[in-house]
Amino acid sequence: xxxxxxxxxxxxxxxxxxxxxxxxxxxxxxxxxxxxxxxxxxxxxxxxxxxxxxxxxxxxxxxxxxxxxxxxxxxxxxxxxxxxxxxxxxxxxxxxxxxxxxxxxxxxxxxxxxxxxxxxxxxxxxxxxxxxxxxxxxxxxxxxxxxxxxxxxxxxxxxxxxxxxxxxxxxxxxxxxxxxxxxxxxxxxxxxxxxxxxxxxxxxxxxxxxxxxxxxxxxxxxxxxxxxxxxxxxxxxxxxxxxxxxxxxxxxxxxxxxxxxxxxxxxxxxxxxxxxxxxxxxxxxxxxxxxxxxxxxxxxxxxxxxxxxxxxxxxxxxxxxxxxxxxxxxxxxxxxxxxxxxxxxxxxxxxxxxxxxxxxxxxxxxxxxxxxxxxxxxxxxxxxxxxxxxxxxxxxxxxxxxxxxxxxxxxxxxxxxxxxxxxxxxxxxxxxxxxxxxxxxxxxxxxxxxxxxxxxxxxxxxxxxxxxxxxxxxxxxxxxxxxxxxxxxxxxxxxxxxxxxxxxxxxxxxxxxxxxxxxxxxxxxxxxxxxxxxxxxxxxxxxxxxxxxxxxxxxxxxxxxxxxxxxxxxxxxxxxxxxxxxxxxxxxxxxxxxxxxxxxxxxxxxxxxxxxxxxxxxxxxxxxxxxxxxxxxxxxxxxxxxxxxxxxxxxxxxxxxxxxxxxxxxxxxxxxxxxxxxxxxxxxxxxxxxxxxxxxxxxxxxxxxxxxxx
Numbered sequence: 177x178x179x180x181x182x183x184x185x186x187x188x189x190x191x192x193x194x195x196x197x198x199x200x201x202x203x204x205x206x207x208x209x210x211x212x213x214x215x216x217x218x219x220x221x222x223x224x225x226x227x228x229x230x231x232x233x234x235x236x237x238x239x240x241x242x243x244x245x246x247x248x249x250x251x252x253x254x255x256x257x258x259x260x261x262x263x264x265x266x267x268x269x270x271x272x273x274x275x276x277x278x279x280x281x282x283x284x285x286x287x288x289x290x291x292x293x294x295x296x297x298x299x300x301x302x303x304x305x306x307x308x309x310x311x312x313x314x315x316x317x318x319x320x321x322x323x324x325x326x327x328x329x330x331x332x333x334x335x336x337x338x339x340x341x342x343x344x345x346x347x348x349x350x351x352x353x354x355x356x357x358x359x360x361x362x363x364x365x366x367x368x369x370x371x372x373x374x375x376x377x378x379x380x381x382x383x384x385x386x387x388x389x390x391x392x393x394x395x396x397x398x399x400x401x402x403x404x405x406x407x408x409x410x411x412x413x414x415x416x417x418x419x420x421x422x423x424x425x426x427x428x429x430x431x432x433x434x435x436x437x438x439x440x441x442x443x444x445x446x447x448x449x450x451x452x453x454x455x456x457x458x459x460x461x462x463x464x465x466x467x468x469x470x471x472x473x474x475x476x477x478x479x480x481x482x483x484x485x486x487x488x489x490x491x492x493x494x495x496x497x498x499x500x501x502x503x504x505x506x507x508x509x510x511x512x513x514x515x516x517x518x519x520x521x522x523x524x525x526x527x528x529x530x531x532x533x534x535x536x537x538x539x540x541x542x543x544x545x546x547x548x549x550x551x552x553x554x555x556x557x558x559x560x561x562x563x564x565x566x567x568x569x570x571x572x573x574x575x576x577x578x579x580x581x582x583x584x585x586x587x588x589x590x591x592x593x594x595x596x597x598x599x600x601x602x603x604x605x606x607x608x609x610x611x612x613x614x615x616x617x618x619x620x621x622x623x624x625x626x627x628x629x630x631x632x633x634x635x636x637x638x639x640x641x642x643x644x645x646x647x648x649x650x651x652x653x654x655x656x657x658x659x660x661x662x663x664x665x666x667x668x669x670x671x672x673x674x675x676x677x678x679x680x681x682x683x684x685x686x687x688x689x690x691x692x693x694x695x696x697x698x699x700x701x702x703x704x705x706x707x708x709x710x711x712x713x714x715x716x717x718x719x720x721x722x723x724x725x726x727x728x729x730x731x732x733x734x735x736x737x738x739x740x741x742x743x744x745x746x747x748x749x750x751x752x753x754x755x756x757x758x759x760x761x762x763x764x765x766x767x768x769x770x771x772x773x774x775x776x777x778x779x780x781x782x783x784x785x786x787x788x789x790x791x792x793x794x795x796x797x798x799x800x801x802x803x804x805x806x807x808x809x810x811x812x813x814x815x816x817x818x819x820x821x822x823x824x825x826x827x828x829x830x831x832x833x834x835x836x837x838x839x840x841x842x843x844x845x846x847x848x849x850x851x852x853x854x855x856x857x858x859x860x861x862x863x864x865x866x867x868x869x870x871x872x873x874x875x876x877x878x879x880x881x882x883x884x885x886x
Contacts (some may be wrong), residue, residue: 198629202693202878206871209689215605216622221595223588224275226545230588230595237269245593245609248619253294259283263290263299276316289314289321303332311352313366320422322366322375324352329366329377333422341375341420341427348383348404355380355415357406359791360441360457361492369449370500374471375420376443376452379429384411390830393859403832406790409799412437417454419474428474432456433467439791444494446503446522451477453505455491461795464489466507468522480524483511487721488795496540499547506530506550508537514713517550519569530567536713538562544591551576551587551594559712560636560649560681564596576610579603582682595619599683601636630656632695634685639738641707642730646716649679650735653691653701658744665749665885666700666739667691667878668773670765672728673757674717674796677710678703690874697882702739706731722806724785724796725764732765736772748774751881755779756834756863760812763842766823767815775884777877779826780834780863783842784811787835816845822884824854826873828861854880 204212218232220240228245231253242253260267265285273283276291283290287307292299303321305312311324322331322341329341329352342351353365355378365378388405391398406412417430417440432438433456442455452471457464463484468477483489495505503522508515515536519528530550531537538553541564549566556563556575564576564585577583581600588594594610605622632655638647658664669691671678680686691701706728708720719727740747752773754762759781766776782788785797785807800807808814827839839855846853856876858865865873 199696200626200629200631200689200693202690202875203871205689205693206874207868213625213689215599215625215683216620217597217605218595218607218620220270220273221586221597221607222273222275223586223595224278226589227278228588228593229278231275233270237271240270240273245588245611248609248617254292258297259292259299262292262297263301265290265301274316282314282316284312284314286312289319291319302334303336305332311364311366313364313368315368315372317368317370318372320368320372320375322352322368322377324365327351327353331375339425341377342379342418346383348385349379349381351379351418352377353380354378355413356439356441356791357789359795360439360455360490361494362441367443367445369445369471370447371449373422373449374445375422376445376471377418377420378440378443379416379418381414381416383414385413386410388832388835390832393829405832405835408786408788408790408793408797409801410790412459412790415440417443417452419452419471421472428472430454430469430474430476433465433476434458442491442494444497444505445471446505447497447500448503451503451522453480453495455494457489457491459790459794460798461488461490462486464491466491466495468524478524480520480522481507481509481526483509487718490795493539496543496550498543498550500545502547506540508540510536510714513715515554517552517567528569528571530569530571531573533573534713535559536711538711541585542587544587545589549591551585551591553583553585555711556580558681560677560679560686562680564594566591574614576614578614578616579606580681582680600681601634601683601685604683630696632656632658632692634687636679636681636685639704639734642727642734646707646712648707648731648734649705650738651679651685651687651703653687653695655695655698655700660744662744663746663749664698664700664744665746666702666751667694667881668732668735668739668750668752669701669703669758670732670752670754670761671756671758672706672709672732672754672761674708674720675710676757677705679705690878694878694881697878699882700739700745702735704732704735706735720796722797722803724806724810725760725768726809728761729764729769732761733769733772749885751775751777751885753777753779753877753881754781757782759834763812763823763825764810764815766821767812767818770818770820774821775823775881776821777824777826777880779873779877780828780831781812781825781838781842782834783838784813786811787838787841789833813842813845816842816849816851819846819851819853822854822880824856824877824880826856826858826876828858828863828865830860831863833863 220233223230238256240254241250243250267285275281289303291302305323309323313322327350367376382404385404385406387402390401414436420427439457444453452469466480493508497505507518517530535555541551543550551566562582567573581598583598586595592612596608599605607620608616610616635652637650708728739745750773759778762776762778763781827836
């Protein structure tokens with residue numbers, strides 16, 4: 177009897193231990209990081225306008241909950257089944273809802289837009305776009321709906337009449353879409369004025385932009401599809417801004433005041449609808465004017481400010497108007513070395529520099545209704561955080577969020593309460609509510625979704641940059657069974673380019689879950705954010721100008737030196753992998769530092785910057801005519817004879833960001849140099865391999881590293 181009990185107990189312990197030590201599969205690590213392992217949050221959080229009440233949805237978006245900041249007691253306000261029954265719709269969730277006022281919300285399924293009255297529990301369809309419509313931009317105040325079809329712009333008015341704004345048969349004239357290949361913070365091309373008197377839109381003339389061929393292999397025979405791709409130093413698009421007057425049905429246009437191929441960016445409306453503000457940047461991207469135009473006539477009114485640099489000027493944020501009754505606005509500028517807030521009048525007078533931080537403002541969140549406080553995100557002194565602050569019009573700045581980490585803060589209408597959701601190195605997710613005195617109440621704290629799984633650990637440290645001037649953040653992921661007495665191979669994951677930061681004070685420290693899977697295969701996975709990467713200020717980021725790859729590689733080699741100083745690192749078994757700019761870094765390191773890495777896998781790499789697009793490439797490298805030495809120095813094509821390790825090149829065959837010519841040109845050079853490399857295409861994929869095929873991609877990458885780094 178005792179033996180039987182012991183046997184059962186042994187089986188129970190074994191089963192329990194197994195349940196507590198599940199292993200994450202590679203497929204799970206690729207597909208489930210933001211699904212199965214996603215932390216619990218108050219999804220869809222919104223303040224109801226002009227109240228201290230808020231809503232969020234639960235149960236996969238099928239129930240909308242209502243709560244008050246006064247006591248945070250929640251109750252069901254609307255069930256998705258009841259909503260669908262009222263609207264005769266088939267929506268799957270509340271994921272696209274927005275409060276119009278305290279009683280009314282609008283909601284969309286992508287093509288249909290509905291309005292629902294909570295008090296009467298009734299709703300109706302207010303707009304519906306055709307299946308071919310794109311770039312839908314809803315005017316929440318007056319229920320107009322603008323959209324594009326092919327290259328033209330239209331809108332439905334409140335009476336559901338379709339109004340044609342542009343009617344260009346020439347496909348080279350494109351209206352209502354993003355321009356400048358979505359650089360300069362541009363994310364859309366349609367801008368309703370505050371009272372819907374006007375509709376502004378971007379328009380680009382791509383007549384002189386070269387056609388670039390992509391092959392569609394899904395048809396027999398294969399079909400050629402051309403895209404417009406302006407390469408560095410060649411003809412670019414000609415942008416302008418249209419302003420459509422809804423009452424008169426007339427459109428006026430604003431073109432760049434300088435060269436026709438200059439950039440018109442960061443469009444904003446003044447609250448009284450009299451003016452449009454546009455940041456015009458010269459094609460060289462070292463001279464920017466913030467210009468004011470008359471909204472009715474399109475006439476130039478004045479230049480409010482000018483910024484120049486011997487490297488680049490890159491406006492990324494539209495003018496922000498904190499008060500709907502004033503045309504005074506806040507401008508974000510990094511002219512003093514870091515993004516800070518400057519308060520201007522529409523006449524061009526600098527009223528006050530609101531912040532003078534030695535760390536960058538990331539974005540303005542909102543302001544209170546009185547316009548007396550502006551809320552914004554910034555990194556704080558430690559560049560891996562993203563914190564929330566407020567500043568009044570006299571320049572008094574206050575930190576709202578009290579915990580270090582990466583925060584998403586949503587103030588209510590008058591600054592009495594602040595919803596805050598954050599994670600950090602030890603916190604998967606925590607949702608708080610701050611009152612006006614910044615006393616916090618916890619609304620929700622997620623459990624660790626990785627609990628019970630075998631997981632390694634990450635160490636965040638700093639090393640000195642190659643020039644010894646600044647600290648660089650590093651992340652080293654170790655396996656769960658890490659043995660410091662043994663030598664471990666290392667996979668260095670690199671990006672290294674502008675506008676990206678790999679290491680953040682968030683849960684998993686900004687790492688992809690597949691890195692933890694790789695660690696369980698006995699690897700250390702290492703990353704360093706070199707100079708040139710994001711959120712560290714102008715001096716840190718601009719050292720790359722004209723010489724892409726040089727300082728970045730030097731800092732990566734400092735990371736390698738650090739790794740080799742660790743007694744548990746096998747310095748003869750180092751591998752490197754990166755994508756896009758990280759692919760450029762990978763090929764550069766393999767060819768220009770050939771004795772460093774035994775294996776490299778470069779995905780979607782830029783191999784020669786002359787093949788890259790105008791907007792990004794000319795900002796950092798100028799043109800070949802201006803900087804041929806820099807282009808020659810950066811081109812990986814010039815170093816193919818140096819290859820010593822194993823190199824795998826990967827590319828999506830329909831990549832319209834880093835065109836496949838980049839990889840083909842490098843492969844051709846390897847062939848001419850009689851160097852063997854491996855190449856793997858992903859047919860019909862664009863710049864990033866997504867969906868289930870991404871599992872295939874990561875298996876290809878990591879298997880290659882493991883097999884060739886023995």
